[in-house]
Amino acid sequence: MTQAFPQHFLIIDDDEVDRIALKRRLRAMAPKAAITEAASPLDGLKELENPSIECVMIDYDMPFCNGVSLVNSIRHTPATRHLPVIMITGTDEVAVAVEAIQQGADEFLSKADVNETTLGWAIHSALNRSELRREAASREAALRSFAFHAAHDLKSPLNGIVGLANVLQHTMDSLPAEARPFLAKIEEQGRHMASLIDNLLAFADTEQSPAEFEPVDLTAAAQQAASLLDADIREAGAHVTISDLPKTRGHAAQLERVFTNLIQNAIKYRTDAAPQIAISAEALGDQVRVDVRDNGIGVPDHLRERIFNPLDRGDADDDAGHGLGLSIVKRIIETHGGRIWCQPAPEGGSVFSFTLILLREA
Template identity: 40%
Template sequence: MRDQDKTKDVLIRELQVLRAKVDELKTLEHKCLVAAEQLHRERASYEAIFESVNDAILVLDMDSGRILEVNRKGLEMFGHPPSRLKKMKLEALGAEDPPHGGEDVPGRLRAAAEAPQLFEWLVQDRAGRRFWVEVNLKRALMSGKDRILAVVRDIQNRKAEEERLRRFAAELERSNRELEQFARVASHDLQEPLITIIGLLQLLARKYAAGLPPKGREILDRAEQGARHLQHLIQDLLAYSRVDAARAHPEPVDCERVLGQVLEALDGSIRESGARVTHDPLPRVTGDPSLLFQLFQNLISNAIKFRGEAPPRVHVSAAREDGRWVFSVADNGIGIAPKDFDRIFDIFQRLHPRRKYPGTGIGLSTCKKIVDLHGGRIWVESEPGRGATFRFTLAGGPGSLPA
C-alpha cells in the first residue's frame, strides 16, 4: 500500500512538472507569436518606407556589387524590369561614355565597406537617357548579412542649373572684360581731343577774355570747368577699369610705405586745407601695391574734401580680427546719413551738389572694387555732422606689424 502511495506521489509530482513545462511552452509560444507579429509589422513598415521614399534605394551584395533588392523609385529611375535589374551590378548603370560614367564604382564599393561614400555619377537608363545622380553608399547589416545600401538621388535638374549658372557667369565675365576694354579704349581716345579743347579754351581766355563782357567771361569759365570735370571723369573711369587688370599680381605690401607715398601725393591738398593726417603702425598685407595706393588715396582725399568748418583731421589705423586686418580711415568731416551707407559705393552716386563738393562719384565705387578684388569687404560708420569712419578688411601678409 505504501508502495502504491509512493508511486502515486511521484506521478503527481511528474505531472505537475510536466504541466509547468507545458505552461512554459505556451508562454514561450505566445512570446514567439508576439515577436513574429512585431517582426511582421516592422517588416511591413520597412517595406512601406523602402517603397515610398523619393530616392532610389538599392541593396547590394558587398562582395560582387550585384543588386539584390530595389525599390519602386529605383525601377522608375532606371526603367529596367525587376528581373533584369536584380541580375545587374551597380557599375552597369553608369553611362557608356565616359565608360562607367567616369567613376570607379567597384573601388567605391570596397571603400564603402570601411566608410560611407558620397559621389556624383553620370548614369544611363534603359532607354539610353543619360542623367546625373548623387550616390550615397553605406555598409549595413540586413538579415544577419553584410550588405551595401545605395541611396541614389536624381540631380539632373540641379546639374543643369549649375551649368546654366556657370555659363552665365562666364558670359558675364566676358561681357565685363569687353566693357572694361571699351572703357579703357574710349577713355583714352577721348582724352586727346579733350586736352586740345582745354588748351584752346585756356588760350582763348588768355588772349581774348579781357575784351569779353562779364557774361562772355562767365561762359568761358564754365566751359573750361565742364571740360576739366569731363577730364577728371575720364581719368576716374580709366582708374576704375584698370582695377581688374591687377587681379593676377598679389604680393607682400608694406602699408606703412604705401601710406607714406599717398601722403606725398596729397601733400598739396593737405597743405591747402590745413589737414592733419595721423596713423597707427600699419601691417604688411598681401595685395596689389598700386591698387592699395589708390584705395588709401581715395579714402583720405575724400576725408579732406568732405570737411566741415574745422580743419580736417584724418586718422588711419589697423586691428587684427579673425585672422584678417581691419583698416579704419576716420575723419571729422560732415558725416553720412545711415540711409546712404550702401548707396555711396555705387558708381556715379553723389550725395552733394558738384558746385559744393566737386567729384565724379566714382571714387568710392573704385574703393569697393579694389577691396572686393582682394577678398575683403568695405563699409562705413557715420552720423551727419559727426565725421565718418571707413573700414575695410584685407588678408594678412607674411610679416606682422612693423617694429
C-alpha cells in the same frame, strides 16, 4: 553644356568632422579624385595657388571670416576667378544663400541636405556656371578694349577744346570782359568731363582686370597716399596719423588708391576745424580691419549705404566730384576679398572701415 567631373577638390572648413563627412561623399562619387583640405581661409588661399584645383567647397561660417569674403577673393584673383565654387553651410536660411550667390558662389547647399545626389547636382551646376562665366569674361574683355579706345578718342578732342579755351583766355586782349567767364566755364567743364571719363574707366578696371596679388605693406601704401596728397594736406591744415599697419596680399597701387580717396574725402568734407585723420588697424583672426577716422561733417544715417553707389553723390550740392570715388574704393576692397562700411565716429566725424586678408609673417 557638360564638363568632365572634377578630379581635384579643395575643401575649406574649420570643422574637421564636417570636412571628413564631405570628403567621404566625394570619395564615393569620384574614388580617384584628389581632395585637399584647409582649416582656415588663409590656408585655403595658399592651397589655391595649386593650379590643379578644379572645384572649391567653402564653409560659410568660420572664425573671424565668413566664406563670402573668401569667395570674393577667389573671384577677383586672375588664376582662380573662374573656378567652380560651392558654399556649404550649417544653415538653410534663404538670406544666407542669396548673399553667397550674389557674392560669387556658384551653388549653395545646407550641410543637412548634402548627399550624393544633391552634391552631384551642385557640382555639375557649378561647372556649367563656371563655363558661362568664362564665355562672359571673354566678351567683357572685348567690350573693355572698345571702351578704352573710345575713351581715348573722346579725350583727344576734349583736351583740344580745354586747351583752346585756356589760350583764348590769356591771349586775346580784345576779348570782351563779359565773354571771359564763359571761356573759363568751358575750360572748367571740359576738365570735369575728362576727369569723369578717367574715373569711369578706373571704376570698370578695378574689378575686371586685377593684377596678380603680391604681399603689400599697408603702412607703406597709406604713407605713399599721404605723400601724394601733401599739398592738399598742407593747404587744409590737416594732420594725418598712420599707425603700424600689417601686410596683406593684393595690388599695391589699388590699395594705395583706397587710402588716397579716403584721405581726400576726409579733407573735402571737413568742418571749420583742421582735419584730423587717423589710420589704424586691428587683426581679426585671418583678417585685418583698417579704420580711417576723421573729425569732419560726418555722413547722415540715410546716406551710409548710398555713398558707395556709382554716381550717387548723396546730398552733395557742389560741383566737385563725380560720385565715383567711394564706388571705386568699394570695388577695390571687394576684389581683395574684403568689405567696407561707414559709421559715425564717437567724437564726431566718420570712420570708414574695411577688411582685408591678413598676411602673417612666416
